[in-house]
Amino acid sequence: MSTMDKKIVGRLETIALPELGIDELEVRVDTGAKTSSLHVDNIRKYIKEGKPFVEFDIHPDIHNVNRLVQCNAAISDIRKVKSSNGTSEQRYVIKTAIRLGVEIWDIEITLTDRSDMNYLMLLGREGLGEKFLVDPAKVFMNVLHNFEE
Numbered sequence: 001m002s003t004m005d006k007k008i009v010g011r012l013e014t015i016a017l018p019e020l021g022i023d024e025l026e027v028r029v030d031t032g033a034k035t036s037s038l039h040v041d042n043i044r045k046y047i048k049e050g051k052p053f054v055e056f057d058i059h060p061d062i063h064n065v066n067r068l069v070q071c072n073a074a075i076s077d078i079r080k081v082k083s084s085n086g087t088s089e090q091r092y093v094i095k096t097a098i099r100l101g102v103e104i105w106d107i108e109i110t111l112t113d114r115s116d117m118n119y120l121m122l123l124g125r126e127g128l129g130e131k132f133l134v135d136p137a138k139v140f141m142n143v144l145h146n147f148e149e
Contacts, residue, residue: 006131007101010138015123016099020071022060025121029134033124035081035093036107039114043092045075054092056111062120081110098123101142103131 009029016023040056047053052075061067077093091110098107107127114120128134135141 003133006133007103008135008138008141009100009128009132010141011134011136012119012139013100013123013142014140015121017096018099018104019096020058020073021069022058022071025060026062026119027121027123028117028119029123029128031125031128031134033084033122034126035079035110036124036127037081037091037110037112037114037122039117039120040071040111041113043111045092054094054111058120060120076108079110081112083112098127100132103142105129105131 011029013027013029015025015027017025038058040058043054043056045052045054053072054075055070055072058069058071059065059067060069073094073096075092076095078090079093080088081091082088089112091112093108093110095106095108097104109121109127114122
């Protein structure tokens, strides 16, 4: 894909995680982060049909802490991740669909406690793939379009 074919994203964007029931989530785009990470609460691992799953809670609207979305996803991996403050932790990794503007693709997301951060999700360079160029001077370049299911 040539540079001319890539879409521009800003340092902040609004995405959807349709498989998790999240339709609007403000994220920070960070090319310095390899993996994407999502702030979740009450992580619980369980086995379903012989495969490991994780159940967790998301408060997708930082302005409305009463809104809670309970999610379930298959665990695709467990990885040791070094955070921006230099500490390492084991994290569950899930694979799920992401929608940014009209683009939809699968990404891996690590689940963690980002309660001390300004944004619930960090969209890292692996999650961006080769689809986008980042303009750090811009924000909310890609408006979500609600599609009829």
